[in-house]
Structures are given as C-alpha cells and as structure tokens.
Amino acid sequence: MVGERHFAARDRLLGCFSRIRDLAASSGVEWPDESGSAREKLARPIRLVVLGEINAGKSTLLNALVGAELCPAGPLPTTQRTTLYRHASSERATERNGWQILGRPLDLLRRFELIDTPGTNSGWRDGVFADIPRFEKADLLLVVFPSGNTWTAATWDLVSALGDEALERTALVVQQSDQKSPEDLRVIEGHMRDLCLKKVGRELPIVAVAAGLALEAKLDPREARKSWSASRFGAFEEFLTATVCESPSRRYLIDRTMQEAGDRLRDIESALDRQRRSMDDDGWFLAGLEREARQLRDLVLENSPKTLAGARGRYENEVARLSRALGRMLGVGPTLWRLFVGDASPARIEARLADGLGEAIRDFAAVDAERLLEECEGHWNDVRPRVIERMGLDPGTAAIHGDGREASTGRFVANVARAVPGVLGQLRVRACLDSPLRARNRRLRFLLAMVLLLTTAAGACGALGIDRWAWPLAFAAAGMGGVLLLSAWVSRIRIVGQTRERLRDSVGRFETAMREDYGEAVRALFDEYANGLIGVRRQLADRQETLKPRQDQWDRLHLELRSIEQDHQP
Numbered sequence: 001m002v003g004e005r006h007f008a009a010r011d012r013l014l015g016c017f018s019r020i021r022d023l024a025a026s027s028g029v030e031w032p033d034e035s036g037s038a039r040e041k042l043a044r045p046i047r048l049v050v051l052g053e054i055n056a057g058k059s060t061l062l063n064a065l066v067g068a069e070l071c072p073a074g075p076l077p078t079t080q081r082t083t084l085y086r087h088a089s090s091e092r093a094t095e096r097n098g099w100q101i102l103g104r105p106l107d108l109l110r111r112f113e114l115i116d117t118p119g120t121n122s123g124w125r126d127g128v129f130a131d132i133p134r135f136e137k138a139d140l141l142l143v144v145f146p147s148g149n150t151w152t153a154a155t156w157d158l159v160s161a162l163g164d165e166a167l168e169r170t171a172l173v174v175q176q177s178d179q180k181s182p183e184d185l186r187v188i189e190g191h192m193r194d195l196c197l198k199k200v201g202r203e204l205p206i207v208a209v210a211a212g213l214a215l216e217a218k219l220d221p222r223e224a225r226k227s228w229s230a231s232r233f234g235a236f237e238e239f240l241t242a243t244v245c246e247s248p249s250r251r252y253l254i255d256r257t258m259q260e261a262g263d264r265l266r267d268i269e270s271a272l273d274r275q276r277r278s279m280d281d282d283g284w285f286l287a288g289l290e291r292e293a294r295q296l297r298d299l300v301l302e303n304s305p306k307t308l309a310g311a312r313g314r315y316e317n318e319v320a321r322l323s324r325a326l327g328r329m330l331g332v333g334p335t336l337w338r339l340f341v342g343d344a345s346p347a348r349i350e351a352r353l354a355d356g357l358g359e360a361i362r363d364f365a366a367v368d369a370e371r372l373l374e375e376c377e378g379h380w381n382d383v384r385p386r387v388i389e390r391m392g393l394d395p396g397t398a399a400i401h402g403d404g405r406e407a408s409t410g411r412f413v414a415n416v417a418r419a420v421p422g423v424l425g426q427l428r429v430r431a432c433l434d435s436p437l438r439a440r441n442r443r444l445r446f447l448l449a450m451v452l453l454l455t456t457a458a459g460a461c462g463a464l465g466i467d468r469w470a471w472p473l474a475f476a477a478a479g480m481g482g483v484l485l486l487s488a489w490v491s492r493i494r495i496v497g498q499t500r501e502r503l504r505d506s507v508g509r510f511e512t513a514m515r516e517d518y519g520e521a522v523r524a525l526f527d528e529y530a531n532g533l534i535g536v537r538r539q540l541a542d543r544q545e546t547l548k549p550r551q552d553q554w555d556r557l558h559l560e561l562r563s564i565e566q567d568h569q570p
C-alpha cells in the first residue's frame with residue numbers, strides 16, 4: 001500500500017501521542033490548544049486531487065488507488081461535481097461549499113482524502129477553475145491527461161493558473177498508457193516536458209499509468225500478474241510514496257510531532273515532580289500537625305502534677321467522710337455490739353474508702369476528660385481549615401467529636417479509675433486500722449468482762465443479803481462501766497484522729513499512685529484524637545499510590561518515544 005512505512009511510523013507516533021495525552025489528563029496537566037500543531041497536521045489524511053479533461057481517466061485513477069469502484073467512471077462525461085471522498089464508518093453523503101462530501105468505510109481513506117473533479121473542458125469547467133485556490137491546498141495535485149491527447153488547452157490553462165507553491169506539489173499523469181507503446185510514451189513525455197516549460201517555466205514530474213488495468217488487477221487477482229505490470233501502477237504508487245508520504249515536509253511533520261510529544265512528556269514529568277514534592281511537603285505538614293498534637297499531650301502530662309493536685313480536694317473530702325463514718329462505727333453502741341459478734345470494721349472501712357475514692361476519681365476524671373476533649377477540639381478546629389487549605393481535602397470533624405466523644409470520655413474515666421486499687425494499696429487503710437482496733441477491742445473486752453463480773457458479784461451479794469459487799473461492788477461495777485465508756489470514747493477519738501491524719505498525710509502517695517494511670521489515660525485519649533489525622537495520612541498515601549503507575553506509564557512512554565525517534569532516524 002502507498003506509504004506503508006510512513007503510515008506505520010505515523011500511527012505508532014500518534015498512538016504514543018494519544019497515550020501521552022491520556023497520561024496528561026490523568027495527571028491533571030493542562031493540554032495546550034492543538035489547532036495548527038504538527039500532530040494535528042500529521043493526523044489529518046493526505047489530500048489528493050485529480051484534475052483534467054473529460055474521460056482522461058481521473059476517476060479511474062482514484063479507483064485504482066483505492067482498489068474499489070469508488071468514483072463513478074465511464075466513457076460519457078461522468079463526474080459532474082467536485083466530490084471529496086473521506087473515511088466514514090458507514091456510507092454517508094453531505095455537502096460543503098458546493099462540494100459533495102462522501103463518507104465511505106474504506107481503509108485507504110483513513111490515510112488519504114481523494115478529490116475527484118469534473119473535466120476541465122466539461123460544462124462544469126467554470127466551477128473547476130473557480131475552485132483552484134481550494135485545490136491548491138491539497139498535498140498533491142495530479143493533473144491527468146489521456147495518453148491519446150496530452151495537449152488539451154483547457155487542462156494546460158489550468159496548470160498555468162496554479163500558483164508557484166501549488167506547482168511544487170503538482171504532478172502530470174499520462175493515463176491510459178496501455179494504449180501507447182513505450183516509444184510513443186517517451187515521445188509524449190518529452191513533448192509534455194517542453195509544453196510544461198513553456199506554460200509554467202518549470203518541469204513537473206510526469207508519470208504514465210494505465211489505471212484501468214491496475215483497477216482490474218486489484219479487483220480480480222486472476223488478472224493481477226498480467227495487468228499489474230502492464231499498468232505501471234506500482235511505479236505510480238512508489239512515486240506517491242516518495243512525493244507525499246516520505247517528502248521532506250512530511251518528515252518534518254513527524255520530527256515536529258516527536259518534539260511536541262517530547263515537550264508534552266516533559267510537562268508531565270515536571271507536573272509529576274511537582275505533585276511528588278507537594279505530597280512530600282504534605283507529609284511533612286502532617287508530621288508537623290502530629291507533632292503539635294504530641295506537644296499538646298506532653299504539655300498536659302507536664303501539668304499533670306498540678307491537675308492531680310486538683311484531685312486532692314476530692315481526696316480530702318473523701319478522707320473527712322471516711323473519718324465521720326469511722327467515728328460512727330467506733331461509737332459505744334456499735335463497738336459493744338461488735339465485741340460480741342466480732343469486728344470487721346477495717347475491711348468495711350476499706351471497702352467504703354474504695355467505693356468513695358473510686359467515685360471521686362471517676363468524677364474527677366469525667367471533669368478532666370471534658371477539659372482535655374475541649375483542648376483537643378480547639379486544636380482540631382485550628383488544624384482542620386489548615387488541612388483543607390493546604391491539601392484540599394476535608395479531614396471532617398475530630399475523631400473524639402459527637403458520638404465518639406462520650407465513648408472517649410468513658411474510656412478515659414475507666415483508664416484513670418484503674419488507679420483505685422493502686423491507691424488503696426498505697427494507703428494500706430485496713431492494715432493500719434487492724435492493730436489499733438484489735439488492741440482497743442481487747443481492752444474494752446477486758447473492761448466489759450470486769451463490769452459484768454463486778455455486776456454479777458454485786459447482784460449475788462445483794463441476793464444473799466450481804467449488803468456490805470453488794471453496794472461497793474455495784475459502785476465498782478459502775479465505775480468500771482465508766483472507765484469502759486471513757487476508754488471507748490478516748491480510743492475512738494484517737495483512732496479516728498490518727499486515721500484521718502495518716503490519710504491526710506498520704507495525699508502525696510495518693511497523687512503518686514494516680515500519676516501513672518492518669519498518664520496512660522491521657523496518652524490513650526490523645527492517641528484517639530490523633531486518629532483523626534490518620535485518616536488524612538491514609539488519603540495522602542492513596543494519592544501517593546496513584547503517582548506510581550503514572551510514573552511507570554511515563555517511563556514506558558518515554559522509552560517508546562525514544563525508540564520511535566531512533567527508528568525514524570534517516
């Protein structure tokens with residue numbers, strides 16, 4: 001086929017170019033306006049026009065080129081309108097500026113647009129001459145002469161009317177060459193050369209063909225061998241290949257298109273580079289935000305002694321309440337009752353302290369969580385617009401906002417409350433109450449036994465009428481009862497006071513025991529807060545992921561273009 005090598009190279013280059021455009025689109029690179037570009041010109045089909053007198057064989061020449069009966073041809077004046085044949089997926093007909101435009105699903109028309117014209121000596125000749133400026137835009141003008149008459153004035157007038165620039169792209173075709181002997185043809189060609197010099201002052205290429213035979217050969221393979229060589233059409237197609245497909249201007253178009261493709265690739269490379277740098281910067285920016293969150297957390301941790309000092313008031317309240325409860329528990333009545341039924345006060349007091357302290361710590365943690373969450377939200381409200389402005393994506397509300405807020409508070413309180421067993425272990429309430437209470441109970445039990453003994457003795461003496469003994473014993477019993485009460489009262493004040501003092505003095509231990517769990521709870525809370533930024537990080541990572549295939553595609557296209565360039569080197 002005509003220009004096979006050229007079209008293969010062109011199609012390869014255009015394919016590469018369109019993949020470069022796809023890559024530019026997916027990489028967000030602006031594509032310049034292509035009107036008038038080399039690529040646009042290269043992609044356009046090559047336009048051939050045939051001109052000449054009636055029956056010269058113009059339409060048959062085009063048919064032979066296509067290998068199909070595309071244009072009506074016959075011995076009578078046949079072509080009555082200038083007709084442009086171009087590729088279409090199905091047959092269609094339109095009209096533009098007086099020309100008939102016919103779409104046909106023929107492969108060759110993807111590469112060539114063919115213009116058939118009425119005879120220069122026909123009734124439509126005025127139209128033909130008027131359209132000369134339009135014909136002059138074609139890539140090749142073929143002026144067709146029948147071998148039997150190569151001097152028709154009308155056709156030579158048309159050649160004379162062509163501008164210099166168009167003459168550069170004009171060739172003379174001696175059609176129906178099968179009707180002349182090679183010798184005659186040589187004479188005819190010599191004669192035409194002279195005429196040409198006379199008419200336009202220069203020689204134009206002259207090719208002799210028998211398009212009728214060439215068409216026969218293409219349509220009927222049985223006739224092919226004989227008709228084809230006689231048609232000289234092979235030489236004509238080579239002439240076309242050399243003149244229009246591999247012409248310097250066409251090579252220049254390919255070179256320019258390769259340069260344009262290279263330019264576009266460089267634009268994409270810079271854009272990918274910019275995107276990569278900007279994503280790296282975004283990564284640093286996010287790391288900065290994460291650092292801010294950590295700094296906020298560290299500040300909270302640094303201030304935790306002060307914060308925990310705030311919990312001291314609650315602890316002291318709890319100590320006061322516990323002291324009152326201990327006082328009630330060590331009252332005379334309950335104490336005497338426990339002398340008989342056994343004393344479990346230390347365990348009960350400790351359980352009470354555990355309950356009270358647990359509640360106080362949870363209460364403190366809930367208030368503190370509220371404060372910390374507000375700090376986090378304040379930071380997030382500052383971070384969110386910065387992320388939107390810088391990265392163009394909205395990280396949404398803070399992870400600890402809305403529904404998450406209550407759950408975060410719950411987790412924080414539970415984490416802080418883990419300190420309770422440790423605090424109780426540090427305070428050792430039960431162990432410290434055990435021994436003074438046991439000593440007190442021993443003493444009181446002894447005194448109670450004495451009271452009961454003396455009372456019994458006084459009662460026995462009274463019953464036996466030994467009043468002398470009865471009354472002193474009764475008084476002694478009463479005295480002993482007084483001592484019992486006094487001892488119970490005094491020891492109660494002492495034990496309650498001592499316990500209160502000890503617990504008050506232990507406020508430092510309370511704070512120490514709290515610090516570790518509180519610190520853990522703060523860290524966990526800030527981790528939850530920082531989760532909001534993890535979402536942004538993930539989006540950034542997704543974006544970075546999309547860069548990789550684009551970079552790979554860029555590499556492939558770069559190599560492809562290099563290889564096209566190498567293959568194209570003369």
Ligand SMILES: Nc1nc2c(ncn2[C@@H]2O[C@H](COP(=O)(O)OP(=O)(O)OP(=O)(O)O)[C@@H](O)[C@H]2O)c(=O)[nH]1
Nearest residue numbers: 055056057058059060073074077078079210211212
């Ligand atoms: N012997 C011979 N006859 C040919 C050849 N090519 C065309 N013819 C005949 O010449 C006549 C005119 O051919 P067309 O192709 O219709 O010529 P045209 O220049 O298009 O004529 P118009 O459309 O009337 O202007 C037809 O009868 C063809 O069969 C050829 O190579 N050899």
Ligand SMILES: [Mg+2]
Nearest residue numbers: 058059078079
């Ligand atoms: Mg015709």
